[in-house]
Amino acid sequence: MPVDDTTVAAQDHRAFEAGLDALEAPTLPPRPGPGAVFLRSVLPPIVAVVTFIGLWQLAYSTDLKPSYALPSPLDVFWTLDQTIRDGRAWDAISISVSRGALGFLASLAVGTVLGLAMWRSRWLRAAIGPFVSGLQSLPSVAWVPAAIIWFGLSDAAIYAVVLLGAVPSIANGLLAGFDQVPPLLDKVGRVLGLGTVGRIRHVLLPAALPGYLAGLKQGWAFSWRSLMAAELITYSPALGIGLGQLLNIGRELNAMDLVITSIFVILVVGVAIELLIFAPLERRVLRTRGLTH
């Protein structure tokens, strides 16, 4: 009975293949529970911070430096508390973060267009590629004097420094993203019959996304650094007091507690934006591709 034979063979094959699939499908290790996460990634940095503050307190108690140069951890804490209470910290944060955000968005637009142009034109890439890469290693604080001479003590000078700092990273990130796209994937797009636009939209852009995101993350870090350098040096009453300027006031008053407070706030804001915006975005993109657990 050939019909029955075929049916039996088909069922056999289904069972055989399902068994293979069950045996061969990669098993991902289970996600660690909250206790394990605490022990593995939360506890160590807490221990480090406590140790650091302890050593600081020890240095203060033994008068390693005069107290105006090395205030106690508690002095700094009170200064931080007061700076937050009288509103200076919030004002400075809102001025700096809005500048940082605007500067980053402008860099994003310029860097993306530049990256695309360099990717489309081999000639343009050969011509300016080395300089764009070179600019990445130039500390953007070097642009501050030039920006002040061109634009005066103005927001324009600050934004110029931020753009010069962040645009190369973003453009290079996009280029690196495109370079990493396996040629085979583009071939797949052609075999499936996608046109140029379809291939760019459905294959090239998603494939380049991880590299582009890494570029954006680095671009933000560079924006923030450049912004602090620019604010520290560029002072005018019209500009308001950003975090960089708050730091400068501390230096002019010889108030080490305010200096440390400012450094602390600058660090916290930079890290917070990285952790709240870029890290989740990157994790999501990498996880869907199985590149991270």
Place this chain on the structure above:
Amino acid sequence: MLDRIDFDVAPGEFVCLLGASGCGKSTLLSLIAGLGTPTSGSIEVTVGRPALMFQEPALLPWLTAAGNVELALKARRVGRRERRTEAERLLTLVNLTGQGRKRVHELSGGMRQRVALARALAQDSRLLLMDEPFAALDAITRDALHEELIRLWSEQGLSVVFVTHNVREAVRLGQRVLLMSSRPGRIVREWRVEMTQPRAIESPGVSALATEITHHLRAEISRHAR
């Protein structure tokens, strides 16, 4: 690289192209797929755009298994709702029922290659080109996929051009086996495989013909020694 290649594939026929490295069999397949144009001569594909499978699954890692199949449907401008049901149907056809939501990295090598097969079927072409599609798989998985492919081929009435350097695989699958020479790539000999499908790769008939073809393949390769 290729020279005086002349062969036809009849509707519903399964043809295996066999040859050593450097014989240009992959190039030939790319030309048939329309990924390049021959320097002289012409290729006539009467069934529209052929589907092509590679040695790597070449799935898009940011899409799910179903998403990969749906992209082929999207390229054919199939409507959104129809895409979903059609992708599910094709995944069932390759024995991946209910696995559509899995990401590429959650699938085994054999499962990935079956998703790639479902994606190729989604192109709804009468001609399926396969470029050593099972070469990277282990023997057991390859065996399962041979069975799968023969079943689909006979059910769907496809024409298949299957490139391989594995003689037994060629005899296991094809109705015709074409042996290619290297540098330049030419078709030097042709065998008709008279055994009926499904046939087992370890059957005496497959073994006997594979031994004969291997003899010719070795002779062809030895010509390049100096």
